Amino acid sequence: MANYLVTGGAGFIGSNLVNDLIKEHKVVVIDNCSMGKVENLDHSSNLKFIKGDVTDYTLMERILKNKNFDYIFHLAAIASVADSVERPVETHQVNFDSVFQLLERVRKYQPFLKRFVFSSSAAVYGDESTLPKQEESVIRPLTTYAIDKFSAEKFVLMYNNLYGVPTCVARFFNVYGPRQNPSSSYSGVISKCMDCFEKMKDNSNVKFTLFGDGKQSRDFVFVKDVIYALQIISEHPNSLGEVYNVGVGKATTLLELFSIIEGILGKNLPVSYEKARFGDIKESFADIAKLSALGYKPKYTMRKGMEEYILYFNQNSKKI
Numbered sequence: 001m002a003n004y005l006v007t008g009g010a011g012f013i014g015s016n017l018v019n020d021l022i023k024e025h026k027v028v029v030i031d032n033c034s035m036g037k038v039e040n041l042d043h044s045s046n047l048k049f050i051k052g053d054v055t056d057y058t059l060m061e062r063i064l065k066n067k068n069f070d071y072i073f074h075l076a077a078i079a080s081v082a083d084s085v086e087r088p089v090e091t092h093q094v095n096f097d098s099v100f101q102l103l104e105r106v107r108k109y110q111p112f113l114k115r116f117v118f119s120s121s122a123a124v125y126g127d128e129s130t131l132p133k134q135e136e137s138v139i140r141p142l143t144t145y146a147i148d149k150f151s152a153e154k155f156v157l158m159y160n161n162l163y164g165v166p167t168c169v170a171r172f173f174n175v176y177g178p179r180q181n182p183s184s185s186y187s188g189v190i191s192k193c194m195d196c197f198e199k200m201k202d203n204s205n206v207k208f209t210l211f212g213d214g215k216q217s218r219d220f221v222f223v224k225d226v227i228y229a230l231q232i233i234s235e236h237p238n239s240l241g242e243v244y245n246v247g248v249g250k251a252t253t254l255l256e257l258f259s260i261i262e263g264i265l266g267k268n269l270p271v272s273y274e275k276a277r278f279g280d281i282k283e284s285f286a287d288i289a290k291l292s293a294l295g296y297k298p299k300y301t302m303r304k305g306m307e308e309y310i311l312y313f314n315q316n317s318k319k320i
């Protein structure tokens with residue numbers, strides 16, 4: 001039984017990770033519930049939930065000073081690119097400063113730590129058009145969010161090089177699955193699409209607003225594959241000091257995605273087409289060779305992931 005600290009553990013990816021870990025391990029979660037919810041977490045004597053902010057450095061110092069952790073996953077972030085554009089200073093405090101401060105406390109107080117995993121984003125690649133994205137591809141971050149993620153990555157790796165803190169980085173592509181919050185402007189096309197199907201029950205005039213022609217593509221990765229990737233990245237000896245793309249290594253267009261969802265539900269999604277937004281990236285998908293070399297192989301096709309996601313919706317009184 002190992003000891004884990006998961007920041008942002010009540011959010012979408014965090015709660016999926018924590019609910020898996022508490023089956024066998026002790027987990028401390030810190031989350032300010034700005035986006036996440038305690039209800040996302042299963043009840044377990046292995047779980048300790050702390051409602052708090054990762055920018056509260058007195059609290060963070062207390063947590064890190066008083067307990068030895070084996071693994072730390074730093075997932076807490078203002079995960080909305082739009083928010084980072086609206087409030088660059090506040091998001092920088094969470095998305096960059098908290099990482100730096102946490103690393104420093106880990107260096108001081110966590111001599112037995114096996115791994116610190118930082119959750120970064122494919123947003124760091126920006127609008128450079130070479131595909132697929134490799135970890136060493138050109139980095140062209142375009143927003144405060146992406147710049148903060150990339151700068152934080154650099155500090156995370158520097159703490160490994162200079163101070164021997166056992167760190168590594170996971171760059172998530174477009175994650176989808178249960179407990180994704182559709183009200184987040186970051187939550188992406190899939191949860192917004194599910195939200196639209198749900199609203200259609202009460203209002204037949206609801207339409208899904210699609211910016212562009214639907215031929216834009218993304219690397220959609222089911223959250224359970226992300227948890228599986230995080231487990232490999234945190235435990236594999238070769239991942240120390242390294243950066244990994246986390247995706248499925250395949251591009252799916254939005255039109256293909258809608259067709260999969262419509263096929264499962266047996267319903268059409270009414271779409272209202274709008275002009276593509278300035279700065280929207282047309283295509284993106286990951287090269288996952290580096291992660292595959294550690295033994296990762298995605299278990300979920302788009303169809304299988306969507307079937308499981310829809311089943312979750314229907315079991316949680318949101319029948320669509």
Ligand SMILES: NC(=O)c1ccc[n+]([C@@H]2O[C@H](COP(=O)([O-])OP(=O)(O)OC[C@H]3O[C@@H](n4cnc5c(N)ncnc54)[C@H](O)[C@@H]3O)[C@@H](O)[C@H]2O)c1
Nearest residue numbers: 008011012013031032034035036053054076077121172175
């Ligand atoms: N979902 C994706 O597709 C995706 C893609 C790339 C990167 N990421 C990254 O993965 C991580 C998890 O993202 P998610 O999709 O689960 O988002 P999320 O918003 O569901 O999770 C983030 C969690 O952090 C918490 N949080 C925010 N600010 C905090 C603070 N100051 N102190 C303590 N807790 C705070 C929120 O309440 C939330 O529970 C983030 O770092 C995000 O940037 C996600």
